[in-house]
Amino acid sequence: MASPRVGFNEAVAVTVIFLSFKAMVAHLALMFPLGMTATWMIPLMHLPAGLIGFAVLAWLLNQFPGRTIIEIGEELVGPVVNTLFAFWFYVFFVGASALLLRQFAEFMLTGFFPRTPISVVAIGFLAGVALIVYLGLETLGRVARILLPFLALGLALLIALTSNLWKPHGIQPLWGPGVPGLAWAAFSTLGVGVEILFLTLVAPYLPRGRLLAVGLLSVLASGVVVTVVLLASLLVFPYPVVREWVLPVFSVTRAIEWGGFFIRMETLFLPLWLFSALVAHAAALYLSVAVAARALKLPYHRPFILPTVVLILAASFAPPNFPTAMEWGFALTIRWSFIPLGGIVAVLVAAALLRKRRPGRSKGKKGKGRKGNRHGGR
Amino acid sequence: MSLVRILSRLLVFREPEEPRYAFTAGREDRPRERGPGADAAGDKTNKLREGRRVDNLLEQDRPLSTSLDENERLLREIFRLPENKDLVLRPFAVGTEPPRRALLVFMDGPTDKTVQNLAILQPLMLLAGLRLERDLEGEGPVPGTGDETARKELLRRLRETLLPGNEVTMTDTFRDMASEVLAGNTVLFVDGLDSALSVETKGWATRGVGTPQVEAVIRGPHEAFTEQVRINVTLVRKILRRSSLVTDFVKVGQMSAYQCAVLYLDDIANPDLVAEVRRRLESIQADYVNESGLLEQFIEDSTTGLAPQVLATERPDRVAAGLVEGRVVILLDGNPWALIVPTTFFSMMHAAEDAYARWPFGSFARLVRYVGLALALLLPGSYIALVTYHQEFIPTDLLLAFTGAREQVPFPSVVEVLLMEIAFELIREAGIRIPGTVGTTLGIVGALILGQAAVAANIVSPILIVIVALTALGSFAIPNYPFSLSVRTLRFAYIALASFLGLFGIMVGLFVHLALLARLTSFGVPYFAPVAPVTLGAPDHLWRSPVWEQERRPDYVDPLRRRRQPRVSRGWVRAKKKDDERPGGR
Numbered sequence: 001m002a003s004p005r006v007g008f009n010e011a012v013a014v015t016v017i018f019l020s021f022k023a024m025v026a027h028l029a030l031m032f033p034l035g036m037t038a039t040w041m042i043p044l045m046h047l048p049a050g051l052i053g054f055a056v057l058a059w060l061l062n063q064f065p066g067r068t069i070i071e072i073g074e075e076l077v078g079p080v081v082n083t084l085f086a087f088w089f090y091v092f093f094v095g096a097s098a099l100l101l102r103q104f105a106e107f108m109l110t111g112f113f114p115r116t117p118i119s120v121v122a123i124g125f126l127a128g129v130a131l132i133v134y135l136g137l138e139t140l141g142r143v144a145r146i147l148l149p150f151l152a153l154g155l156a157l158l159i160a161l162t163s164n165l166w167k168p169h170g171i172q173p174l175w176g177p178g179v180p181g182l183a184w185a186a187f188s189t190l191g192v193g194v195e196i197l198f199l200t201l202v203a204p205y206l207p208r209g210r211l212l213a214v215g216l217l218s219v220l221a222s223g224v225v226v227t228v229v230l231l232a233s234l235l236v237f238p239y240p241v242v243r244e245w246v247l248p249v250f251s252v253t254r255a256i257e258w259g260g261f262f263i264r265m266e267t268l269f270l271p272l273w274l275f276s277a278l279v280a281h282a283a284a285l286y287l288s289v290a291v292a293a294r295a296l297k298l299p300y301h302r303p304f305i306l307p308t309v310v311l312i313l314a315a316s317f318a319p320p321n322f323p324t325a326m327e328w329g330f331a332l333t334i335r336w337s338f339i340p341l342g343g344i345v346a347v348l349v350a351a352a353l354l355r356k357r358r359p360g361r362s363k364g365k366k367g368k369g370r371k372g373n374r375h376g377g378r
Numbered sequence: 379m380s381l382v383r384i385l386s387r388l389l390v391f392r393e394p395e396e397p398r399y400a401f402t403a404g405r406e407d408r409p410r411e412r413g414p415g416a417d418a419a420g421d422k423t424n425k426l427r428e429g430r431r432v433d434n435l436l437e438q439d440r441p442l443s444t445s446l447d448e449n450e451r452l453l454r455e456i457f458r459l460p461e462n463k464d465l466v467l468r469p470f471a472v473g474t475e476p477p478r479r480a481l482l483v484f485m486d487g488p489t490d491k492t493v494q495n496l497a498i499l500q501p502l503m504l505l506a507g508l509r510l511e512r513d514l515e516g517e518g519p520v521p522g523t524g525d526e527t528a529r530k531e532l533l534r535r536l537r538e539t540l541l542p543g544n545e546v547t548m549t550d551t552f553r554d555m556a557s558e559v560l561a562g563n564t565v566l567f568v569d570g571l572d573s574a575l576s577v578e579t580k581g582w583a584t585r586g587v588g589t590p591q592v593e594a595v596i597r598g599p600h601e602a603f604t605e606q607v608r609i610n611v612t613l614v615r616k617i618l619r620r621s622s623l624v625t626d627f628v629k630v631g632q633m634s635a636y637q638c639a640v641l642y643l644d645d646i647a648n649p650d651l652v653a654e655v656r657r658r659l660e661s662i663q664a665d666y667v668n669e670s671g672l673l674e675q676f677i678e679d680s681t682t683g684l685a686p687q688v689l690a691t692e693r694p695d696r697v698a699a700g701l702v703e704g705r706v707v708i709l710l711d712g713n714p715w716a717l718i719v720p721t722t723f724f725s726m727m728h729a730a731e732d733a734y735a736r737w738p739f740g741s742f743a744r745l746v747r748y749v750g751l752a753l754a755l756l757l758p759g760s761y762i763a764l765v766t767y768h769q770e771f772i773p774t775d776l777l778l779a780f781t782g783a784r785e786q787v788p789f790p791s792v793v794e795v796l797l798m799e800i801a802f803e804l805i806r807e808a809g810i811r812i813p814g815t816v817g818t819t820l821g822i823v824g825a826l827i828l829g830q831a832a833v834a835a836n837i838v839s840p841i842l843i844v845i846v847a848l849t850a851l852g853s854f855a856i857p858n859y860p861f862s863l864s865v866r867t868l869r870f871a872y873i874a875l876a877s878f879l880g881l882f883g884i885m886v887g888l889f890v891h892l893a894l895l896a897r898l899t900s901f902g903v904p905y906f907a908p909v910a911p912v913t914l915g916a917p918d919h920l921w922r923s924p925v926w927e928q929e930r931r932p933d934y935v936d937p938l939r940r941r942r943q944p945r946v947s948r949g950w951v952r953a954k955k956k957d958d959e960r961p962g963g964r
Contacts, residue, residue, distance in 0.1 A: 267771035
């Protein structure tokens with residue numbers, strides 16, 4: 001089976017959409033009570049941590065060119081511990097996908113299809129996601145690359161159309177809960193960018209030497225997107241109102257007034273939600289199945305797609321209602337994910353550093369790095 | 379017929395006679411009657427055996443004999459004489475002293491008789507005595523008994539001094555000989571020689587160079603390919619006068635081998651791409667590949683793909699432009715369409731005229747086409763989704779107009795759309811098949827019945843007529859016919875998705891559609907190149923940049939020479955500098 005080839009632009013596109021998608025769904029709304037009127041600053045405060053964190057991750061991956069974090073883990077901490085790590089990765093991303101799916105399906109029902117059963121929306125959505133993951137990473141990258149300009153345009157349009165509703169006092173007091181409170185809010189939500197781990201699974205397929213650039217650019221771009229979305233929400237609705245919204249961005253689009261002719265604009269932005277959700281879920285599904293395939297040393301990820309999709313679908317109906325799904329999603333992916341996942345990465349980095357310092361011990365088998373390829377190398 | 383016989387036939391009952399057929403398809407179970415067809419089964423087996431024997435004769439490259447009689451006997455077997463009335467065997471004597479027996483073999487019809495008379499029969503029968511010396515060294519008294527040198531010498535003299543045809547080739551085997559005869563050439567057998575001479579006498583009836591039927595332009599050349607591969611190659615060479623333009627011929631098809639010309643610029647096209655094209659063409663094992671549409675299906679990367687992966691064009695200028703970019707062109711004999719490979723999605727949306735108009739207008743025309751593509755693919759589905767699921771998006775005034783128009787219509791919107799779309803497809807299909815003289819009637823019937831009458835009868839709403847008309851206009855705006863066929867078909871999938879899941883269904887469908895297209899490749903080149911994956915090259919895909927900015931050939935074709943023109947191609951805009959002569963200078 002030929003290895004996929006993911007170019008720089010495609011990798012950036014998938015990662016940016018994957019990282020920014022959280023701005024479109026519900027559980028980001030739970031950040032408002034933490035940051036209050038200064039919530040928009042939280043992603044900016046995350047940026048340095050995200051950039052440094054990814055630089056460390058890139059260093060680790062560059063020590064073992066041609067390998068993913070799963071194979072690196074096996075080399076550094078042995079198969080038993082690494083199996084636990086891989087299992088945790090798999091469970092985390094399946095769980096995160098399931099909770100995101102539930103929120104997204106609820107959002108579709110609330111906003112657009114009030115009379116459609118939630119299972120129809122969830123299954124229809126997952127069918128598209130499963131197909132693209134079946135077609136492979138290359139296809140996912142290309143589709144994301146094609147969609148990214150349209151999504152960026154849609155978001156810019158959304159923000160621009162709300163400009164007549166902006167009220168500057170919405171972000172005052174500027175420091176919200178105060179600097180310590182804001183710092184704690186930023187620290188306690190550091191897990192907001194764990195999706196960056198996607199790059200640790202696709203690193204072998206990226207053009208050689210571009211991993212760091214892909215990661216840093218993606219973190220930077222997604223940080224800006226999330227900041228802009230939070231800022232626009234706060235500018236349109238005052239803090240006490242916005243913290244009540246389950247779907248802040250959706251409420252922002254509903255608030256758009258553009259002449260007397262166009263009065264309900266949210267349908268215009270449906271592609272923005274849907275396409276970003278499809279790409280983000282496809283990336284999450286790819287991550288899960290790639291972890292499973294790598295952990296079991298299988299060259300193919302396809303056999304895991306259907307079981308994982310079934311797991312995600314089943315898990316997505318575990319929360320009894322939409323608010324619970326939001327809370328669980330916030331807790332799992334934003335609030336606490338940083339501890340285990342950051343811990344795993346810290347252990348691996350520490351092991352790599354120790355290994356490097358021990359004399360007479362090689363770095364281990366180094367896989368062959370790939371040169372930039374013709375169709376995706378730039 | 380006499381009156382009595384007529385009356386007798388009318389009044390007297392006769393048992394009807396059952397017709398007797400020697401061959402009745404699908405009635406193998408019926409016991410065969412004794413009579414003319416009694417040994418039919420045996421005949422069939424014999425015929426099959428005979429056919430295989432002759433096929434073996436050709437496949438095994440059986441060499442020609444020195445005996446003219448033996449050659450003639452085998453010729454009769456190969457071409458099924460005397461049943462076959464097309465093959466002509468014209469015995470004559472070469473006017474030497476003593477005269478030498480000879481035989482002309484040709485097909486009646488595809489050969490030019492004037493050329494035969496003037497370039498073969500006349501010199502051989504009347505001038506041979508003047509040109510051929512009587513005695514050839516080493517020649518025996520009986521033809522065919524001479525040594526190898528004498529035979530070669532005679533053949534050389536015949537070829538060089540007596541046959542003034544512009545193309546005379548030597549054939550040594552029955553297979554080559556048969557191929558020459560079938561190609562419209564005349565083959566000359568001379569008693570005593572184990573080689574034959576093939577003289578070019580093709581005289582097929584061909585259509586002249588016409589104007590493009592599908593890719594018509596206002597500005598630009600008005601020449602289109604014709605059915606003769608040689609004429610088509612000439613049309614390309616007329617535009618592209620470059621010594622490195624190579625025309626390579628590959629035979630395609632087993633039952634009737636068609637000449638397939640592979641054109642490329644040797645100093646620009648990637649040799650690996652050329653080799654791949656040749657490999658795919660040579661590997662085809664099919665009975666009959668007479669049309670570029672069939673050939674396309676044999677060589678495309680994915681046979682289940684949702685879009686064509688080969689660009690078919692009838693314009694020589696477009697072929698020349700493709701060659702200059704480093705692509706490879708395939709021309710099939712008997713076909714007025716050239717195939718350009720590799721191709722991408724964006725090439726499907728280009729028209730020749732884009733390059734001839736100034737860049738803002740070329741780019742605008744492309745933008746209009748993309749809008750047309752979106753309308754053709756998504757408009758009917760979006761209409762259903764909006765009126766069925768997302769009424770809130772429609773502004774109130776418009777929604778009232780929609781509702782008012784639909785009030786009298788008894789069908790749900792999906793039935794309404796399907797009715798009109800199917801009717802429109804019927805008109806379009808019938809419009810292609812209908813004779814030209816009544817073609818205009820079809821337009822009137824379509825417009826009246828499907829438009830005015832359907833609305834008047836409250837079968838469809840007037841809004842839907844606008845939707846269907848816009849969809850049709852959009853699909854006509856797609857410049858590539860095979861691609862527009864794909865869009866026409868997929869529109870119905872989007873209608874189905876919209877009727878089940880509204881815009882959600884359309885979006886998921888579009889996502890899957892994009893994914894399936896993104897996975898396609900054309901001779902290894904990704905279908906969405908140079909956008910996804912991003913590759914270098916002149917900006918000439920979604921929009922067209924000024925011609926002086928088209929400095930690089932598309933990187934995804936991986937041409938041998940990447941730069942098309944220097945950075946400053948309009949040399950007059952500044953004084954000449956020292957490094958201007960260098961390729962890509964400054």
